[in-house]
Amino acid sequence: MKQYRIVILLILSSFVGFAQTKTASIIEDFKPSVVNQPGQEYPKVNSQGYARFQISAPEAKSVVVSLGLGGAKGGTVLAKDQDGYWRGTTEGAMDEGFHYYHLTIDGGIFNDPGALNFYGSTRWESGIEIPAHDQDFYALKDVPHGNVQQILFPSKSTNTSRRAFVYTPPSYHKDKDKKYPVLYLQHGWGEDETAWSNQGRVNLIMDNLIAEGKIKPFIIVMTYGMTNEVKYGGLASFKIEPFQTVLVEELIPYIDSNFRTISNQANRAMAGLSMGGMETHSITVNKPDVFSHYALLSGGIYKPEEIEDKSKLKLIFISCGSRERPESVQSAVKTLKDAGVNAVSYISENTAHEFLTWRRSFKELAPLLFR
Amino acid sequence: MKQYRIVILLILSSFVGFAQTKTASIIEDFKPSVVNQPGQEYPKVNSQGYARFQISAPEAKSVVVSLGLGGAKGGTVLAKDQDGYWRGTTEGAMDEGFHYYHLTIDGGIFNDPGALNFYGSTRWESGIEIPAHDQDFYALKDVPHGNVQQILFPSKSTNTSRRAFVYTPPSYHKDKDKKYPVLYLQHGWGEDETAWSNQGRVNLIMDNLIAEGKIKPFIIVMTYGMTNEVKYGGLASFKIEPFQTVLVEELIPYIDSNFRTISNQANRAMAGLSMGGMETHSITVNKPDVFSHYALLSGGIYKPEEIEDKSKLKLIFISCGSRERPESVQSAVKTLKDAGVNAVSYISENTAHEFLTWRRSFKELAPLLFR
Incomplete structure (x- = not known):
């Protein structure tokens, strides 16, 4: 069963640009991405390559991050907590290195206020770094x-x-x-x-x-x-x-x-x-x-x-x-x-x-x- | 009456960073701001110094631009059209030159996807240029x-x-x-x-x-x-x-x-x-x-x-x-x-x-x- 899952993910990865491996448990050692805006805590990444997001938009209907499994869900769907923040973690570990991403908020495309922007896809997009084992x-x-x-x-x-x-x-x-x-x-x-x-x-x-x-x-x-x-x-x-x-x-x-x-x-x-x-x-x-x-x-x-x-x-x-x-x-x-x-x-x-x-x-x- | 209005505006201006002069009619010669992202039509500015915004967020409840009269309204409140775009124009003409701004969408602060970002207020904010008479x-x-x-x-x-x-x-x-x-x-x-x-x-x-x-x-x-x-x-x-x-x-x-x-x-x-x-x-x-x-x-x-x-x-x-x-x-x-x-x-x-x-x-x- 597990092998079957990995095959599916690798096929998906050729479309979404990164493979994901779901592991039994997420290690809670998340740190701010190194390409965050100064002083910003989110987005965070952990040692396994998971990314976690936090967005303030108390009155929004939906917030989706374009990173994640892709396909049917279109990324990582955030959930609203009682404090008005939308939070969520990628379903799987992401490839090491730099990824572009954006948010879809109530049907509009915006950048994550926590991340620095990088010019890609003919626009300035949010970026995140998953620390690579060879990042030195x-x-x-x-x-x-x-x-x-x-x-x-x-x-x-x-x-x-x-x-x-x-x-x-x-x-x-x-x-x-x-x-x-x-x-x-x-x-x-x-x-x-x-x-x-x-x-x-x-x-x-x-x-x-x-x-x-x-x-x-x-x-x-x-x-x-x-x-x-x-x-x-x-x-x-x-x-x-x-x-x-x-x-x-x-x-x-x-x-x-x-x-x-x-x-x-x-x-x-x-x-x-x-x-x-x-x-x-x-x-x-x-x-x-x-x-x-x-x-x-x-x-x-x-x-x-x-x-x-x-x-x-x-x-x-x-x-x-x-x-x-x-x-x-x-x-x-x-x-x-x-x-x-x-x-x-x-x-x-x-x-x-x-x-x-x-x-x-x-x-x-x-x-x-x-x- | 008109003089009284100008006095009020000048007092306001010391707080909001720019004065505005409301004129009888808005001239429809709006052009993209010169600090827009490549190929982006909005935000636009006209020869009088008005700025016009257009944001796609079909499911949002409210979109407010931090530029404008400030005070009670907190800026320029955009209105949603039937096509899902939020549109609006500043109530008055803005000062010539560069202004920082951002959007408040459903209570969260985001940048305008049409504008380039500039580092101010300890974050990368949207920017707009009102052409100055001496811009040469x-x-x-x-x-x-x-x-x-x-x-x-x-x-x-x-x-x-x-x-x-x-x-x-x-x-x-x-x-x-x-x-x-x-x-x-x-x-x-x-x-x-x-x-x-x-x-x-x-x-x-x-x-x-x-x-x-x-x-x-x-x-x-x-x-x-x-x-x-x-x-x-x-x-x-x-x-x-x-x-x-x-x-x-x-x-x-x-x-x-x-x-x-x-x-x-x-x-x-x-x-x-x-x-x-x-x-x-x-x-x-x-x-x-x-x-x-x-x-x-x-x-x-x-x-x-x-x-x-x-x-x-x-x-x-x-x-x-x-x-x-x-x-x-x-x-x-x-x-x-x-x-x-x-x-x-x-x-x-x-x-x-x-x-x-x-x-x-x-x-x-x-x-x-x-x-």
Whole structure:
């Protein structure tokens, strides 16, 4: 009976983005989620991965949290206590890592006032962290920290000032003659240029890897990956060319003239998650003279016949979560290797199409770049 | 009768933070607020300064927006239409500029899903912009842009990595030998180190002033101004010494060793709004060898007897909105001038204890610094 239950849950998980395992008893060691708003006690998470919510709305008819079993109930249905607070706990343990969520209150969609917001699904959504057993690699530690710089760069092709964030390693401000390779790193659909820092904690992953001497320091540039007229609109109308123009003809020259970069193909990489992987795929294949290292994080695969000149390509990295389609990633990388391409695969254990997959993928990717 | 009405409103305004003028008819030229979430139509504002809201919550009993006349009604009470949307317009025109707000839905406090959030009142609140007649000075224009850098600096006194944002002028990345003066700029109570960039648009004000040749470029450093144990707690328990230690003994040395600063008293200024003004007041008086330019924006006054050595002091700038206590600012500056201090006052017309007052004050202050 128990086995049957787990099978059902795993099937569900491919839709809702996280598996749940119901255990006999819930351990009462709940602590505030680390991405709560300052001083907020709820939402809380326990050591098993359960999440508990508390919302004040004394006159409401119903409050539902979009996290939880999904399906028929649409999430975790909260119950009103006599003090006017709605409370409830997920029916099962959630996957480790970061999850987006929202509340449905009397039929309207709102954020949890206790949680910080993160841009996903084309809106600022509530976020929660289920502590991961390997969370140390993206923790804020007492090591030298790089900076994340907001830049506004001119874009003639779109007639706008566009925003990007630039991670510079801790050494950048110290040695004013040193030059660095650059990784262009794209977010997924519905997200924006804030995602890799806020949800991905990529600056902290870099700081930690650099402090441990595991990588060669490099600059990371993150910009918004859509240019279609309904700026934050659907994927259906998305064409790669306008964004490729922004990235290759406007942003890269701006970065190369405003930051101390090693501005050649051998020292320029592109990577992206989900939709950002699709963009990376198209642009690197279109522009083999611009990038030498390519990485797709839950964002498709390369085929050997797409690589016109293998001598220019230094690395292809392809990854996903074990709850996605790992066999497709692994077989694509085998095919690339058989064709003489330096390809590497990585599968994040027990994660789906979510940020812990991408944090871990980034940690595996970074040491392979610019060696 | 009409005069009587205006008197009442002005008295009210000193409590609710903005005056309202009810006009005979509302002009139907409403446009989305410029600080809406991407693609969101509501909230909208019209050319008279009215704001209109639309919230989906089909099963709710009541939806109230905290903006509006305040008092008995507690804001703008929305009414439910047959399509399940709650709609309503402020009873009067609001002050120009930025306002925080939230929704009360069935007795619970939530943000408007249409608006971006800004950290104020110790929480991320919805924000709205009523276009100001002088908004050009803080507009995003096609001029060279400086960067806003997130730094994480080590603080032994608080045993934390603390965050600050550093504005570097457009020229900073171009001429790698040039050094700059530094302004330390503090937020108000309930806000944090994001306020001056997000609500204050201080980076855009700087970019525009620099492009117009009106100021000598300088660096701005913005960090979180509280250190008490209940980190985001009350003002009552706030003591200046722990923050002074963070600022003077930890942050300033970090900035001076990681950025190209002119690291002497003559080229270091401190300014703050509201609670940040009180901090500026205390720290500049305690540390006359550290700062040479002092500015209080809606944050109190200096008395001549507090200035121990006038020869070290280059400037005192004191400002507030006309709906605050302008006479107190003006008389304090007169007293300082009579005592031989280089003091300047500024009053922002038709604004209260809100960000348009501080944007304008900053624009007046910046050209006076480091001349």
